[in-house]
Amino acid sequence: xxxxxxxxxxxxxxxxxxxxxxxxxxxxxxxxxxxxxxxxxxxxxxxxxxxxxxxxxxxxxxxxxxxxxxxxxxxxxxxxxxxxxxxxxxxxxxxxxxxxxxxxxxxxxxxxxxxxxxxxxxxxxxxxxxxxxxxxxxxxxxxxxxxxxxxxxxxxxxxxxxxxxxxxxxxxxxxxxxxxxxxxxxxxxxxxxxxxxxxxxxxxxxxxxxxxxxxxxxxxxxxxxxxxxxxxxxxxxxxxxxxxxxxxxxxxxxxxxxxxxxxxxxxxxxxxxxxxxxxxxxxxxxxxxxxxxxxxxxxxxxxxxxxxxxxxxxxxxxxxxxxxxxxxxxxxxxxxxxxxxxxxxxxxxxxxxxxxxxxxxxxxxxxxxxxxxxxxxxxxxxxxxxxxxxxxxxxxxxxxxxxxxxxxxxxxxxxxxxxxxxxxxxxxxxxxxxxxxxxxxx
Amino acid sequence: xxxxxxxxxxxxxxxxxxxxxxxxxxxxxxxxxxxxxxxxxxxxxxxxxxxxxxxxxxxxxxxxxxxxxxxxxxxxxxxxxxxxxxxxxxxxxxxxxxxxxxxxxxxxxxxxxxxxxxxxxxxxxxxxxxxxxxxxxxxxxxxxxxxxxxxxxxxxxxxxxxxxxxxxxxxxxxxxxxxxxxxxxxxxxxxxxxxxxxxxxxxxxxxxxxxxxxxxxxxxxxxxxxxxxxxxxxxxxxxxxxxxxxxxxxxxxxxxxxxxxxxxxxxxxxxxxxxxxxxxxxxxxxxxxxxxxxxxxxxxxxxxxxxxxxxxxxxxxxxxxxxxxxxxxxxxxxxxxxxxxxxxxxxxxxxxxxxxxxxxxxxxxxxxxxxxxxxxxxxxxxxxxxxxxxxxxxxxxxxxxxxxxxxxxxxxxxxxxxxxxxxxxxxxxxxxxxxxxxxxxx
Numbered sequence: 001x002x003x004x005x006x007x008x009x010x011x012x013x014x015x016x017x018x019x020x021x022x023x024x025x026x027x028x029x030x031x032x033x034x035x036x037x038x039x040x041x042x043x044x045x046x047x048x049x050x051x052x053x054x055x056x057x058x059x060x061x062x063x064x065x066x067x068x069x070x071x072x073x074x075x076x077x078x079x080x081x082x083x084x085x086x087x088x089x090x091x092x093x094x095x096x097x098x099x100x101x102x103x104x105x106x107x108x109x110x111x112x113x114x115x116x117x118x119x120x121x122x123x124x125x126x127x128x129x130x131x132x133x134x135x136x137x138x139x140x141x142x143x144x145x146x147x148x149x150x151x152x153x154x155x156x157x158x159x160x161x162x163x164x165x166x167x168x169x170x171x172x173x174x175x176x177x178x179x180x181x182x183x184x185x186x187x188x189x190x191x192x193x194x195x196x197x198x199x200x201x202x203x204x205x206x207x208x209x210x211x212x213x214x215x216x217x218x219x220x221x222x223x224x225x226x227x228x229x230x231x232x233x234x235x236x237x238x239x240x241x242x243x244x245x246x247x248x249x250x251x252x253x254x255x256x257x258x259x260x261x262x263x264x265x266x267x268x269x270x271x272x273x274x275x276x277x278x279x280x281x282x283x284x285x286x287x288x289x290x291x292x293x294x295x296x297x298x299x300x301x302x303x304x305x306x307x308x309x310x311x312x313x314x315x316x317x318x319x320x321x322x323x324x325x326x327x328x329x330x331x332x333x334x335x336x337x338x339x340x341x342x343x344x345x346x347x348x349x350x351x352x353x354x355x356x357x358x359x360x361x362x363x364x365x366x367x368x369x370x371x372x373x374x375x376x377x378x379x380x381x382x383x384x385x386x387x388x389x390x391x392x393x394x395x396x397x398x399x400x401x402x403x404x405x406x407x408x409x410x411x412x413x414x415x416x417x418x419x420x421x422x423x424x425x426x427x428x429x430x431x432x433x434x435x436x437x438x439x440x441x442x
Numbered sequence: 443x444x445x446x447x448x449x450x451x452x453x454x455x456x457x458x459x460x461x462x463x464x465x466x467x468x469x470x471x472x473x474x475x476x477x478x479x480x481x482x483x484x485x486x487x488x489x490x491x492x493x494x495x496x497x498x499x500x501x502x503x504x505x506x507x508x509x510x511x512x513x514x515x516x517x518x519x520x521x522x523x524x525x526x527x528x529x530x531x532x533x534x535x536x537x538x539x540x541x542x543x544x545x546x547x548x549x550x551x552x553x554x555x556x557x558x559x560x561x562x563x564x565x566x567x568x569x570x571x572x573x574x575x576x577x578x579x580x581x582x583x584x585x586x587x588x589x590x591x592x593x594x595x596x597x598x599x600x601x602x603x604x605x606x607x608x609x610x611x612x613x614x615x616x617x618x619x620x621x622x623x624x625x626x627x628x629x630x631x632x633x634x635x636x637x638x639x640x641x642x643x644x645x646x647x648x649x650x651x652x653x654x655x656x657x658x659x660x661x662x663x664x665x666x667x668x669x670x671x672x673x674x675x676x677x678x679x680x681x682x683x684x685x686x687x688x689x690x691x692x693x694x695x696x697x698x699x700x701x702x703x704x705x706x707x708x709x710x711x712x713x714x715x716x717x718x719x720x721x722x723x724x725x726x727x728x729x730x731x732x733x734x735x736x737x738x739x740x741x742x743x744x745x746x747x748x749x750x751x752x753x754x755x756x757x758x759x760x761x762x763x764x765x766x767x768x769x770x771x772x773x774x775x776x777x778x779x780x781x782x783x784x785x786x787x788x789x790x791x792x793x794x795x796x797x798x799x800x801x802x803x804x805x806x807x808x809x810x811x812x813x814x815x816x817x818x819x820x821x822x823x824x825x826x827x828x829x830x831x832x833x834x835x836x837x838x839x840x841x842x843x844x845x846x847x848x849x850x851x852x853x854x855x856x857x858x859x860x861x862x863x864x865x866x867x868x869x870x871x872x873x874x875x876x877x878x879x880x881x882x883x884x
Binding site for chain 1: 472474475478483484489490592722732733734735737738752753754755756757758759760761762763764769771773798799800801802830832833834835836837839840841843844846850852853854855856857858859860861862863865866867869870
């Protein structure tokens with residue numbers, strides 16, 4: 001819908017007819033808001049909807065057809081095959097320009113019982129509706145969250161807030177693997193602190209059911225009672241439709257585009273979680289499903305499609321999250337990713353505070369920098385802290401974007417006043433410590 | 443003291459004898475914390491002291507002499523003349539290397555009554571002690587703050603919190619002149635909101651006294667009752683001692699140094715509020731008295747003096763403050779400064795929120811960007827908002843440092859999650875709007 005809107009801004013209804021087919025019932029909503037709806041922080045699901053199909057039709061002359069699934073792209077005929085999910089009718093719809101914005105599909109384990117009632121994904125708005133309804137109607141007592149990524153953790157917290165006894169199972173030895181273990185451990189502590197039972201290094205083998213309903217989650221080590229299961233195992237680009245049509249898909253499974261969001265097929269564009277993009281630090285293609293990238297890419301695709309000029313240069317892998325009272329942020333490469341990208345790196349971790357030590361409400365904050373050993377170039381950063389900590393990652397993300405060295409960063413002119421930072425900002429302390437370590441290696 | 447510590451890290455007591463002369467009683471304290479002590483947020487003044495002279499002596503072998511005033515620098519003899527303020531004794535002390543860190547002097551009006559009892563500056567720790575004592579002992583009811591800069595505003599708020607009726611007088615038409623008028627107006631509103639009476643565009647002509655004590659502040663328009671007056675009229679570099687010795691001082695009144703904090707005189711260094719530095723956007727020398735610059739410069743001077751290598755490249759003019767519930771931040775050039783530096787600029791202001799619109803605790807936030815018209819290069823930024831708004835200036839300060847254009851900034855990978863930002867971060871929205879405006883000018 002970002003693309004459709006941007007294209008419309010470039011070309012009016014007389015110049016460009018825009019049709020949108022959406023399999024589900026809703027458009028333009030914040031899927032990231034679902035955990036806050038479940039946790040009771042957001043009252044109505046409607047609050048998560050930015051714009052309805054009716055608004056797109058009336059305000060922008062964009063012909064949105066919900067409950068219409070595109071089942072095939074026919075590049076020879078320049079047409080898509082569309083099924084009306086209510087009537088079952090199928091038809092072909094021709095196009096001059098096609099934009100693919102099919103998003104991502106949640107990873108689901110291929111295990112016995114994985115499709116039982118009571119096992120929920122968290123991706124589209126209807127998932128949020130289903131979980132909320134299950135909480136209200138079935139009054140579940142034991143929830144198991146499978147997967148310790150952002151969504152898994154946010155859902156674990158939300159379910160605790162909703163009054164359930166919550167376990168989290170993950171095959172890895174730490175939750176939130178986008179952080180290094182030393183930083184991820186702080187997140188695990190926070191989860192335990194609010195009463196989530198963590199079973200790490202345990203793979204789910206099966207879901208026990210009773211009739212159609214899930215009743216337990218089985219790992220090699222134990223069987224966990226579960227009348228509600230939430231899958232937070234990540235997503236993969238939903239590029240099947242594109243791939244079937246012969247549109248180029250990259251090693252991540254995402255559709256390949258150039259910086260203007262053109263696929264390798266003439267007149268076909270793609271944007272959002274279904275594409276892969278370039279990681280500006282590793283130089284490698286990555287598929288990172290995140291609303292902020294999807295919105296930017298959609299806008300870029302739409303502007304170009306509408307005759308304008310815009311580019312999406314890539315990402316540096318910034319992400320922030322709030323788990324209980326703990327704020328978490330990361331950007332760039334973590335230690336494992338730096339090694340995989342063949343960087344020789346060193347790391348520093350500094351403990352500081354979000355405000356001057358004497359200022360009321362100051363809280364501890366850990367900042368980690370990952371730095372190329374010889375050049376001193378910043379490769380990545382992680383922050384774990386409390387109120388006011390996470391958004392400080394933005395400065396580090398911009399330093400990374402600009403390929404700064406930690407030596408240069410020691411001079412940065414960051415905002416200082418006692419309510420906002422110690423006189424030596426945590427970012428500056430970390431940069432100084434890293435610069436000394438780089439120098440020590442010479 | 444930053445310089446002394448850094449020099450000691452480079453050279454041990456056997457290699458380098460370090461003596462420090464300080465006119466006052468304290469070393470290494472947070473002058474920025476004084477308003478929070480007055481306002482009752484910080485209980486004990488000791489909390490503002492980072493390290494005492496005794497600690498410097500015992501832990502770092504730095505010979506700190508408080509209550510010792512340097513009255514003359516004799517470059518021919520490579521010596522300073524020092525007066526022991528307690529005994530009145532004077533002597534000469536030789537040096538091989540000299541560091542001047544004389545700080546700033548508060549501007550005081552040359553007006554009748556300006557030296558009366560009850561008229562206070564806010565610069566050194568003893569000022570804080572004096573104001574606190576006046577509040578406790580004299581129980582003043584009417585306070586007048588003269589000057590609407592950061593310190594003036596923070597003190598106005600602190601005095602309201604301490605239960606006084608507070609007026610603020612400033613000759614300018616808005617408080618906080620480092621902001622553009624449209625942004626400064628929001629700060630004025632916040633002050634009025636907590637009950638501060640603002641008298642803008644009014645110059646103080648005299649202080650009425652009764653005996654030795656101040657009792658009113660007189661402007662051409664009115665006479666304001668005052669049993670406590672706080673001067674917040676800014677500061678100027680305290681470079682008199684250096685200038686008298688023939689050490690080069692620049693157009694701002696600050697001592698001239700190179701990037702390693704060397705003055706133009708061999709073996710003499712300078713750091714902190716007494717020096718001028720380069721503004722990296724305007725290219726002009728500026729004297730900005732701010733603890734974060736002073737600390738950095740001190741460390742750089744000390745490292746170099748101790749045989750190491752470090753540089754202070756300059757500043758971009760970042761500042762943050764919290765006035766009542768309003769957070770204020772700025773970096774780079776405002777509109778007037780951009781014009782003075784001969785930039786042709788354009789500006790955009792966007793209204794957004796600190797969190798996703800549906801997330802609890804989201805608050806409004808205004809972001810302004812000042813941009814060079816033809817190149818689209820970011821020249822400055824201002825933020826006025828509430829909780830969680832101000833520190834976002836750091837990202838903009840780093841973008842400015844890296845000479846980014848607003849077009850490039852539209853692609854920045856900033857942290858997004860509902861507790862921290864709308865899916866389009868305010869910085870991205872502002873960059874987009876500015877980029878469109880730059881393009882519209884072509």
